[in-house]
Amino acid sequence: MLIGVSSYEKVKMRRTAVRLLLFLVLPVLGGCAVLPDNSNRSVTTTYTSVSNPVVDNIYANAPRKGDNISGFLLLDNGLDAFVARAVLAQIAERSIDTQYYMIHGDAVGSLFVDQLLQAANRGVRVRVLLDDINEGDRDFDIAIFDMHPNIEVRIFNPFGRNVGRLWQYVTGFGRQTRWAHNKSFTIDGKATILGGRNIGDEYFSHNPELDFQDLDVLAIGPVARETSDAFDRYWNHELSYPASVLFNENIDRAEAEERKKRFEKRIASLTQSPYLQRLKNSDLARKMRDGKVHFEWGPGRVYVDPPDKLLHKVGDRSYQMFTDLLPYLRNAREEIIIFSPYFVPGKEGVAFLAALRKKGVRVKILTNSLSSTDVSIVHAGYSRYRKDLLRAGVELWELNKGLGKNKLPQIRC
The missing domain is CATH 3.40.50 (Rossmann fold)
Structure with a gap:
């Protein structure tokens, strides 16, 4: 890093x-890749002054106080990393903002999406920001997900849908070959999960034969607010295209309903998965719901490459977070x-x-x-x-x- x-x-x-x-x-x-007009996208930002009883209680009882003091909990195994995201989704009061390089359609990806749907069904606003590198063959499913009245999906730096991706890789080298690797999951602007995990089986210890040893940190306090600010910068950027704008196709309602039913059957088939069992029975899940998680407290900052980076030349360090980190390294x-x-x-x-x-x-x-x-x-x-x-x-x-x-x-x- x-x-x-x-x-x-x-x-x-x-x-x-x-x-x-x-x-x-x-x-x-x-042929030339063509993207739709994105100038009329709506501008939305993180809700402020949200009351979240669970998070607010933990922060109020923190042993250390200060404007820059946040609480941190390391998530060093895949099961707990899923549990932490699921519990945050369940205790969210008004908003979930989540940004990932990729969300797979496998077991973990399906369970993750289901948690977002459950939150949206009870009135929580859900904003999902994805890079386009691995989502091109899932446009229809994303469009269906985006149809929920409380869910909006945006695609960052998308490929055009009128020309094959191989051609765009070749002609767009330096832009289409640069991706948004940001990974965050934030509720109510008050609690966030940051780290190396994308959403998929291989990132959450599903299969020991393919297990990426990633780490996440659950954080509350000013760090969560800084993460929300970074999310808003990407969400409202000109390179972030609403799914409803990008996927200019008539949704077949009958097929949409059929896919929803297949998704529900898949979720039903996963009720005995170790992830949902851990969500029901683990100490972490119980402590998070009860507001009794033991956090480490201290100052923290969030550094993110600005989204404008993709509009400038490769190697321009004025648009790299490395420039912000360098003084810490030197000193x-x-x-x-x-x-x-x-x-x-x-x-x-x-x-x-x-x-x-x-x-x-x-x-x-x-x-x-x-x-x-x-x-x-x-x-x-x-x-x-x-x-x-x-x-x-x-x-x-x-x-x-x-x-x-x-x-x-x-x-x-």
Whole structure:
């Protein structure tokens, strides 16, 4: 998260492949992608002064007070990560704002959507913001979901629907190849979940053979408000298209009803899933509902790349949150911990970390090994810097596939 200078390295590696692809496919592709007029989208913002008895009670009894003091709870396993989102949805009074890179249609994705529907059915306003990279074949289902009077779905940086996506990848390189990876789930502007998990089985420990070791944090207080402000900036941006505008198709009511029935049957088939059982019986669920969760209290800030980033050139650091993080890194006095699945520091990053080590700052990095990564080309970009990092005194760890989280091997020269 902190040394996120891997994007430029990844872009360079992709450019060669894209240029070759461009040479091969240009003769057989044609047409221009067209997006509908988005100028009449409505502007909506987070509700303020919402009373949420559960969250308000926890915050009122916090052991530490202050304008910048928030409460934090680490969600380090998939079951609790689902439970936390579900309970927040159930205690939401007026609003749920959720933004994800992807929401799958698998077991976890279906249960997640069902929690949003239940909240909307009791009058909660639900705003869902998605990146378009993995949602193109689900337009009809999204359109049906968006038809609920208390739900609105918007798609950030969408593809045109009149031309194939491959063509848009080629001609839109630098824009269509840049995605919104923001992941947040916020209720009433007062409680939020931030972290690395998208919504899908592989992010919530559904299958041990495909289990992304992500982390989330549940936070209440000013951090939640800052998250809401960031969500509003993306939600109201010119690149966020309402589903009702983007999916310009007549919804077949009979087919819509049939798909709703199939979804209800799927939810009924999941009543004995470990996620719903955990939601009923776990200590976390009970403590969240009763307002008795033990939070760690302290100052916190939320940093987000501005949505305007996609309107400017790749590598323009004035539109990267790295610029905001850099002073914290430069002024570190004792320790920096970097936890990133895709870590490609580049020569500049290696030199920066080496300079910190010379000042006596302890630097620890945890990233994927070749056996655990899902993007081998990123690992190839990272591995070329391992020896230089180690020689500089950086403590470099890799997650080894098949080892428990307390058995991470340290890399040595």
